[in-house]
Amino acid sequence: MKPRVVKDFTYPRTKEELPFGPGSQAGVLVEVNSGWRTFKPVLDHEKCINCLRCWLLCPDGVISKENGQLEFDFDYCKGCGICAYECPKKAIVMVKEGAE
Amino acid sequence: MSAIELRNENKKFLSGDEAVAEGVKLCRPDVIAAYPITPQTVIVEKLSEFVASKEMDCQYLHVESEHSAMAASMGASMMGSRTFTATSSQGLLYMCEMLHYVSGSRFPIVMVNANRTVAAPWNIFGDHRDSLSQRDSGWMQVYVENGQEALDMVIQSYKIAENQSVSTPIMINLDGFVLTHTYELVSIPEQNQVDEFLPPYSTTNKFDFENPKSLCFTASPEWQTEFRYQQYEAMENAKKVIQEVDKEFSQVFGRTYGGMVEEYHCSDADYILVAMGSVAGTAKIVVDKLRKQGKKVGLVKLRFYRPFPKEYFKKLGKKAKAVGVIDRDISFGYEGAVYSDVKAALFSQGADVKTINFIAGISGRDITKEFLAEMYSQLEAIGNGDKVEEIQFTGLRWK
Amino acid sequence: MVSVKNLPDKELFYGHKACQGCGAAIVARLAMKILGERTCVALPASCISSVTTIYPQMSFFVNNMTSSFPATGAVLSGMAAAVKAQGLKEVNVLGLAGDGGTIDIGIQALSGAIERGDDFLYICYDNEAYMNTGIQRSGLTPYGAWTTTTPTNNNDIGEKKFKKNLFEILIAHRIPYAATANVAYPNDLLKKLEKAKGIRGPKVLHILAPCPTGWGYKTEETIEIGRLAVQTGLWYLAEYENNEVTLNYRPKDFKPVKEYLAKQKRFRHLKDADFQVIEEHRDEEWKILERHLRKDEE
Numbered sequence: 001m002k003p004r005v006v007k008d009f010t011y012p013r014t015k016e017e018l019p020f021g022p023g024s025q026a027g028v029l030v031e032v033n034s035g036w037r038t039f040k041p042v043l044d045h046e047k048c049i050n051c052l053r054c055w056l057l058c059p060d061g062v063i064s065k066e067n068g069q070l071e072f073d074f075d076y077c078k079g080c081g082i083c084a085y086e087c088p089k090k091a092i093v094m095v096k097e098g099a100e
Numbered sequence: 101m102s103a104i105e106l107r108n109e110n111k112k113f114l115s116g117d118e119a120v121a122e123g124v125k126l127c128r129p130d131v132i133a134a135y136p137i138t139p140q141t142v143i144v145e146k147l148s149e150f151v152a153s154k155e156m157d158c159q160y161l162h163v164e165s166e167h168s169a170m171a172a173s174m175g176a177s178m179m180g181s182r183t184f185t186a187t188s189s190q191g192l193l194y195m196c197e198m199l200h201y202v203s204g205s206r207f208p209i210v211m212v213n214a215n216r217t218v219a220a221p222w223n224i225f226g227d228h229r230d231s232l233s234q235r236d237s238g239w240m241q242v243y244v245e246n247g248q249e250a251l252d253m254v255i256q257s258y259k260i261a262e263n264q265s266v267s268t269p270i271m272i273n274l275d276g277f278v279l280t281h282t283y284e285l286v287s288i289p290e291q292n293q294v295d296e297f298l299p300p301y302s303t304t305n306k307f308d309f310e311n312p313k314s315l316c317f318t319a320s321p322e323w324q325t326e327f328r329y330q331q332y333e334a335m336e337n338a339k340k341v342i343q344e345v346d347k348e349f350s351q352v353f354g355r356t357y358g359g360m361v362e363e364y365h366c367s368d369a370d371y372i373l374v375a376m377g378s379v380a381g382t383a384k385i386v387v388d389k390l391r392k393q394g395k396k397v398g399l400v401k402l403r404f405y406r407p408f409p410k411e412y413f414k415k416l417g418k419k420a421k422a423v424g425v426i427d428r429d430i431s432f433g434y435e436g437a438v439y440s441d442v443k444a445a446l447f448s449q450g451a452d453v454k455t456i457n458f459i460a461g462i463s464g465r466d467i468t469k470e471f472l473a474e475m476y477s478q479l480e481a482i483g484n485g486d487k488v489e490e491i492q493f494t495g496l497r498w499k
Numbered sequence: 500m501v502s503v504k505n506l507p508d509k510e511l512f513y514g515h516k517a518c519q520g521c522g523a524a525i526v527a528r529l530a531m532k533i534l535g536e537r538t539c540v541a542l543p544a545s546c547i548s549s550v551t552t553i554y555p556q557m558s559f560f561v562n563n564m565t566s567s568f569p570a571t572g573a574v575l576s577g578m579a580a581a582v583k584a585q586g587l588k589e590v591n592v593l594g595l596a597g598d599g600g601t602i603d604i605g606i607q608a609l610s611g612a613i614e615r616g617d618d619f620l621y622i623c624y625d626n627e628a629y630m631n632t633g634i635q636r637s638g639l640t641p642y643g644a645w646t647t648t649t650p651t652n653n654n655d656i657g658e659k660k661f662k663k664n665l666f667e668i669l670i671a672h673r674i675p676y677a678a679t680a681n682v683a684y685p686n687d688l689l690k691k692l693e694k695a696k697g698i699r700g701p702k703v704l705h706i707l708a709p710c711p712t713g714w715g716y717k718t719e720e721t722i723e724i725g726r727l728a729v730q731t732g733l734w735y736l737a738e739y740e741n742n743e744v745t746l747n748y749r750p751k752d753f754k755p756v757k758e759y760l761a762k763q764k765r766f767r768h769l770k771d772a773d774f775q776v777i778e779e780h781r782d783e784e785w786k787i788l789e790r791h792l793r794k795d796e797e
Contacts, residue, residue: 003513003560011555018326019554021206021267021305022319026312027560029514036519052503056685057722059517059524066508076513080520080711081719094719130584133577159580164611168573171566171608175541175577178564181584183577197567205564307539307562309590314557315564323554 002064002073005029033060037079039094045069047091054083054092114286116279119247120186120212120272121146122286123254125156126294127210130181130301133161133172137191138224139276140214144186166191170198170209177207178315180306182258185209188276189216189230196234202269203238203331205316206305208261209269210254211239215377215428216276217463225464226276227428228376232405232437238331240270240338241405243376247284250274252355255289259298259345265337267305275378277464289353297352335407342404360409362401365391369398370421371479374442376402379426379460379467386472397476402438410445417451421483424475426494428461435491454482460494471495501693503686506532515558516550520718522708522725523547523624525682527595530622533692536561538591541575543605544568545597546631547624571596572608572621579617591696592619598639599629601705602663613672613701620695621703623665626710634713638663641733642780643773645765646713656773657765661780665705670739670791675700678738681707683725687736687747694738707734715764727759732781735788744791756781 009030012018041054048070055063055070059080062073084092114122120143124132132151134144150156159176163169166187173183187195192213202209217227231241242257244250253272261270274280307313319327343359350356364384366372375383380401390397400416402409416423423446427436434440439457446453458475461467471494482488511531517524523546531538540563542548548565551558566574571594578592596605601623609621628646629635636646642661649657669677676698680688688706695702709724711717716724728734732753738745757774760766769777 001508002510005514009555012326015326015329018323018330021315021330022204022317022327022554023206023305023313023315024317024555024557026314026557026563027511027513028314028555028557030555033514033516056503056506056529057525057682059519059521059528059721060515061510061513061528064508078519080721081717082520082721085719086722131577131580133573133580159584161576161580161615161617163573163576164607164614165573167569168576168608168611171570171573172577172580174566174570175574175579176581176584177577179539179578179581179585179587181581198570201567201570307564309537309562312536312560312562313564314552314559315562317552317554317557317565318549319554 001066002062002076003027003029005032005075032075033078034075037077037097039079039081040074040077040097041072041079041081041083041092042095043070043072044091047089049089051088053086053088057082057086110288110290111285112288113283114247115142115281115283116247116250116274117142117214117281118146119251119286120254120274121150122288123251124184125150126289126291127255127258127298128182129158129184131159131161131173131176131183132185133163133169133176133183134185135163135166135169135187135191137166137188139216139280140186140188140212142280143212166195167198170195170202173209174198174202174205174207177209178306180301180303182301183209184211186212186214188214189218192230192234193218196237199234199237199239201316206267206334207269208267210257210261210272211269212254212272212274214276214280215273223463224276226278227462227464228273229429231271231273232429234271235406235437238268240268240335240407241273242270242403243273243405244279245378245380245401247279247286248355249357250279251286252349252353252357255294255298256345256349260338260341262301262303263341266334266341267303268331268334268338273377278378293352297349339407339409357403360404361412362403364399364401366398366400368396370396371476371483372398372400372416372420373424373426373472373475373479374400374402374438375426376405376438377428382467382469383472386469386476390473390476395476405438408441408445413442413445414449417446417449417453420453422454422456422479424456424458424479426458426460426467426475430459455490456482456488457491458494459491465495467494501533501689511536511560513558513560514556517546518712520711520721522682522710522721523597523626526622526624526706526708529685529688530593530595530692531561533689533696534591534593534620537589538593539563539578541566541571541578541594543571543596543600544631545600546626547595549631568600569604570608571600571605572610572612575619575621576612576615576617579619582618594619594621596621596623597630598623598625598627599637602638602665610672613669613674613703616700618699619701621701623703623705624708625705626708626713628713630710630713639665642777643760643766643769645768651768656769664784666737666739667787669703670744673742674703674739676702676740679705679734679736681725681729681734681736682709683722683729684736684748691738713765716762720762724759724762727754727762730754731756731759732785733759737788744788746788746792753781
């Protein structure tokens with residue numbers, strides 16, 4: 001399970017709610033990165049041999065392997081295309097966002 | 101000193117630097133990171149000996165610069181360790197960037213600064229040019245008068261800095277050579293009393309493996325102001341904590357310093373000198389002498405430069421005829437930095453008081469009793485309506 | 500033995516704002532996979548700190564702190580000393596710094612920390628310029644590269660000095676473990692991370708992290724570019740341990756450097772004569788490396 005955006009995140013409303021010093025809980029995501037994407041990866045599961053090369057090389061770590069087949073977290077995929085470029089079976093293609 | 105005092109096993113004949121080291125030992129820091137610089141060196145030498153002989157159970161880091169001394173102290177503090185470092189002059193300036201990091205991140209590091217002038221002209225002797233230049237670094241600054249006060253303030257400083265409502269680093273300023281290398285009889289508190297007075301460091305502002313933290317994060321323009329307000333509030337809180345800690349200290353150890361300021365014959369004084377550090381000792385002798393001559397003179401030993409005792413000076417402005425401020429530094433293009441602050445506080449309530457700034461004790465030049473007596477007579481003159489120069493360089497050979 | 504199959508799916512570095520195709524982000528992510536949750540990270544001013552710690556979005560899921568640019572080595576020393584003083588067990592102290600933060604402004608603190616022998620891992624992800632501030636040259640910017648502070652014109656090839664050799668500097672410290680790595684060789688990188696994790700004392704990894712934004716290539720080509728750096732001999736994969744240097748991969752023949760350089764906008768002004776200068780320097784660097792090698796693992 002990839003980390004999720006905190007949907008109900010509220011900014012401090014009082015000084016007591018402001019973190020003490022510039023220090024807070026680690027690992028807090030309040031926004032997604034999906035808006036960065038022009039192209040999105042589309043995986044052909046038939047062609048995939050589960051070598052996990054895409055999983056290994058994704059700079060954003062958005063590919064999940066835990067459910068037996070690979071899945072993308074489109075909240076945080078920026079569409080760089082490394083997965084498609086590096087796939088030895090050409091199982092991933094980059095498709096213009098909204099055109100699939 | 102008397103033979104009776106010397107027989108007391110809790111008293112030692114120590115230099116100011118050695119007294120600091122004894123104080124640090126009593127506070128049981130987990131990590132010390134320091135780089136040698138005259139006239140601070142004896143502190144780090146002494147501490148090294150304590151660690152080597154296992155009198156102290158502590159990690160001592162021989163860092164390669166003052167910048168790294170403060171960076172390593174910050175690294176240790178963020179893990180929740182009590183830390184100590186010491187520096188002086190050029191070294192303080194070299195770690196300047198880290199001073200802001202530490203205060204902004206709210207790590208209660210205790211540092212002793214052996215006051216020494218700043219090049220150029222290069223010189224190893226004392227004035228306050230180093231620490232005053234760090235006024236806005238977000239550190240508390242206290243100036244001590246003698247070795248005993250230096251030792252005691254190390255203990256008090258941890259308690260003040262580590263108070264949750266303060267959580268701000270503190271710099272204990274000790275005049276180079278005049279205090280660092282001058283020997284006096286110093287009373288060493290009992291370890292068990294210090295342990296009781298100063299419990300182990302405990303904070304939420306540290307790394308946590310159950311609930312990981314992002315410390316010293318980036319705050320955008322939308323949030324920076326609120327974090328700066330936190331620091332402002334912490335310094336305001338410190339004023340109260342400083343007084344409380346001094347009071348508690350006196351109850352346990354029998355010595356009191358007055359917290360933010362120490363007054364000496366001020367209650368009925370018309371002419372008051374304000375001074376920081378070792379010169380206060382000489383000034384007290386001069387006050388005694390002038391009092392015997394019937395002169396209504398007094399001394400304010402300004403102990404804390406940050407936080408600044410604004411409220412105290414507001415009141416002082418109402419009762420004194422003339423106030424002189426000794427600055428062991430000058431802010432070129434204006435006046436002594438301490439003078440500016442004192443003056444602003446004095447006049448903030450519309451007081452009618454005359455003021456003079458004495459630029460004195462530059463780079464180790466002695467501030468003699470004669471100089472101090474002359475300062476009081478200048479104050480008397482201005483109080484009587486004579487025309488007196490506002491900024492005076494004490495002992496200047498010629499103009 | 501570490502392999503992609505047994506790496507945890509759990510991400511400890513996630514939701515960051517690094518550019519698309521960022522090589523440094525691959526470094527950070529894989530480092531966290533190996534080092535795990537009981538890691539404390541010190542970040543100097545750098546790409547990684549500025550894309551992970553802007554309040555309130557915090558992209559490291561382990562203890563981390565942002566510190567000043569020159570201070571990483573010293574901060575790590577302080578953290579390691581505190582770990583010792585408090586008797587904490589199984590804690591990894593990690594510094595994650597860029598090339599400028601390592602070889603320029605951070606070299607003194609790093610050198611001191613290595614000398615002290617404190618227990619930490621320091622990773623220099625090398626994207627060959629001050630990228631976070633907008634592509635200014637550093638001591639690890641290669642010869643012939645355009646940056647905003649080494650501009651090019653008809654008479655000027657841009658950066659006129661060769662990369663400082665960090666690996667050699669580390670060897671001179673007789674450090675317990677140092678290695679070079681490259682995001683295009685992830686298995687080698689993972690092995691080195693795993694090895695470093697198991698060694699007590701200072702460890703430094705110098706990792707080439709191609710940067711599409713600063714180098715001028717398509718975002719999907721980060722791995723390809725990293726691979727070409729090794730295949731052309733402009734980057735080598737080596738380790739230093741127990742006073743010995745090991746070469747982890749020896750290309751049979753070096754590809755012409757042009758194949759690597761011409762793919763990047765920062766080198767597009769270079770001519771054949773420049774490629775020759777770069778190849779000659781490459782060959783000299785390899786000669787120095789060969790002198791260090793006692794056994795070649797091939």
